[in-house]
Amino acid sequence: MNHLSEEQIVLHYYGDAEEASEVERHLAACAECRAEFSRVQSTLRQIEPLEVPEPAAGFEEKTWLNLRDRLPQEGSFLQRLFGQQQKWALAGAMALLLAAAFLAGRFWPRPGQQITQQQPSQVNPQRVVLVAVGDHLERSQMLLVEIMNADSKGPINLSSEQAEARELLDSNHLYRVSSQQAGDPQVARLLDQLGRVLAEIANGPSEVTPGDLEQVRHTIQSEGLLFKVRVIGSEVNSRARRPELPGSSANQRL
Amino acid sequence: MEVTDAAVVAQVLAGDRDAFRVLVDRHSRSIFRVIYRMTGNQQDTEELVQETFLRAYKSLARFELRANFSTWLYRIAVNRTLDFLSARKTHMQTKDTYQIVDQPDAEESNQVQLPTLTPGPDRLLLSSEMKRKIAGALGLLTPAERVAFTMRHMEGRSIEEISQTLNLKASAAKNSVFRAVQKLRQQLEPYAGPGSTTRGARWGGSAVK
Numbered sequence: 059m060n061h062l063s064e065e066q067i068v069l070h071y072y073g074d075a076e077e078a079s080e081v082e083r084h085l086a087a088c089a090e091c092r093a094e095f096s097r098v099q100s101t102l103r104q105i106e107p108l109e110v111p112e113p114a115a116g117f118e119e120k121t122w123l124n125l126r127d128r129l130p131q132e133g134s135f136l137q138r139l140f141g142q143q144q145k146w147a148l149a150g151a152m153a154l155l156l157a158a159a160f161l162a163g164r165f166w167p168r169p170g171q172q173i174t175q176q177q178p179s180q181v182n183p184q185r186v187v188l189v190a191v192g193d194h195l196e197r198s199q200m201l202l203v204e205i206m207n208a209d210s211k212g213p214i215n216l217s218s219e220q221a222e223a224r225e226l227l228d229s230n231h232l233y234r235v236s237s238q239q240a241g242d243p244q245v246a247r248l249l250d251q252l253g254r255v256l257a258e259i260a261n262g263p264s265e266v267t268p269g270d271l272e273q274v275r276h277t278i279q280s281e282g283l284l285f286k287v288r289v290i291g292s293e294v295n296s297r298a299r300r301p302e303l304p305g306s307s308a309n310q311r312l
Numbered sequence: 313m314e315v316t317d318a319a320v321v322a323q324v325l326a327g328d329r330d331a332f333r334v335l336v337d338r339h340s341r342s343i344f345r346v347i348y349r350m351t352g353n354q355q356d357t358e359e360l361v362q363e364t365f366l367r368a369y370k371s372l373a374r375f376e377l378r379a380n381f382s383t384w385l386y387r388i389a390v391n392r393t394l395d396f397l398s399a400r401k402t403h404m405q406t407k408d409t410y411q412i413v414d415q416p417d418a419e420e421s422n423q424v425q426l427p428t429l430t431p432g433p434d435r436l437l438l439s440s441e442m443k444r445k446i447a448g449a450l451g452l453l454t455p456a457e458r459v460a461f462t463m464r465h466m467e468g469r470s471i472e473e474i475s476q477t478l479n480l481k482a483s484a485a486k487n488s489v490f491r492a493v494q495k496l497r498q499q500l501e502p503y504a505g506p507g508s509t510t511r512g513a514r515w516g517g518s519a520v521k
Contacts (some may be wrong), residue, residue, distance in 0.1 A: 064490075064494060065490045067495070068489075068490050069486060069489075069490060070495075071488065072464060072465075074471050074486055074489070082492075085336070097497075097501065098493070098497065100428060101496065101497050101500050101501055102493065102496075104442065104446065104500065105446055105450075105465060105466075105496065106379050107349070107465075107466040107467075108349050108352065108466065110344070110345045110348045110349060111348070111354060111415065113340075113341060113344050113358070117341065117358075118336055118337045118340050118341070119335055119342060119517055121340045121361055121362055121365065121389070122333045122336045122337070124362055125332075125336065125362050125365050125369075126330075126333075127368060128362075128366055129332065129366070129369050130369075130370065132519045203359055204363075206399060207359075207360075207363060207392075207395065209395055210398070210399060235395070275399070
């Protein structure tokens with residue numbers, strides 16, 4: 059007498075076996091296959107659906123806010139026109155931010171240097187740069203995640219990632235110089251590493267092979283870059299949010 | 313009356329990018345649950361939820377307005393997760409092969425991280441030791457097996473849905489589920505008590521036709 063195959067028994071457990079009535083008849087007649095079926099049943103019943111944690115309140119809001127800036131500008135004529143205006147506004151804001159970062163870098167006090175005067179009404183340039191670097195690391199993190207998760211089948215188009223990498227690369231240099239001048243070697247080292255990877259992405263071909271993509275991923279992974287960007291980025295952000303103590307701004311590292 | 317998903321999609325396609333937020337509000341939690349069951353990691357899941365919506369937005373023009381948006385989004389989420397698991401597995405294989413460990417820790421070892429399973433009151437075998445074994449055994453599945461098994465076993469999706477979602481033939485979808493179960497049995501039955509060993513040698517032999 060032929061017995062049921064393991065595949066027939068497993069599929070029967072889920073109700074997916076071909077010729078189900080024949081399988082049923084066999085199980086009714088064959089004690090050995092019945093015993094096997096109950097072993098399959100007992101193993102599979104141990105594997106219960108995973109308990110999924112409830113996302114935090116405001117999850118939808120957070121998802122949308124993170125997503126909104128990444129949505130490509132496509133759509134109607136009016137939207138494209140509006141999108142162009144937004145781009146110009148963004149470019150202007152970026153130029154201002156870069157100028158602020160540059161000035162902060164130039165006038166950043168060296169370690170041990172005392173600030174003798176500070177007007178309380180002035181915006182603290184160090185804080186401006188901290189916020190900008192935090193934002194820069196967050197955007198870089200998103201880009202690296204995109205690269206790590208990109209489809210790795212067939213020719214891969216990385217043109218949008220490259221455009222992002224080029225933008226980030228421009229500001230990366232400035233932030234690295236500023237952090238060096240501010241005496242913050244940890245952030246400077248990270249930006250140095252990040253800059254090399256950004257340059258590799260920005261200057262590569264827009265259409266890459268799975269092998270090329272794997273090489274970029276390998277660089278990111280071998281240096282633990284994504285992890286460092288996450289950790290240091292969150293540290294920079296928390297420093298930027300920390301309330302400013304009187305007289306503390308002079309020694310606030312990047 | 314609530315605006316239908318199809319109407320919102322039409323609004324986005326007409327140029328109202330911010331209308332996409334309605335779809336994010338409606339579907340992000342259910343997509344979170346789907347992805348979490350496959351990755352078992354909250355941070356990865358949150359990133360993949362964003363990736364799913366981003367991909368959906370970019371492909372919105374290909375969405376047929378008569379189709380069900382949540383089914384379409386579900387397919388994108390599952391495929392995105394499959395790509396993610398494949399990329400992660402490739403990365404891990406460059407370092408080492410998967411192994412069952414007593415204390416799986418996705419950050420530290422080459423295990424696919426899984427959240428703790430909830431033990432039922434009558435399941436004596438679901439001790440913490442057994443949960444670790446299950447997590448380890450699931451970590452040995454290929455990404456395709458893992459996804460097919462999760463869909464069939466944990467979500468109760470039909471073979472037809474699995475094959476449509478993963479763009480496979482029904483026979484290939486069945487085979488993925490079977491291979492997953494076969495591997496899980498090999499790992500878990502030795503711990504399931506006396507008399508629980510498979511017939512082993514006879515598998516692959518003659519079958520009822």
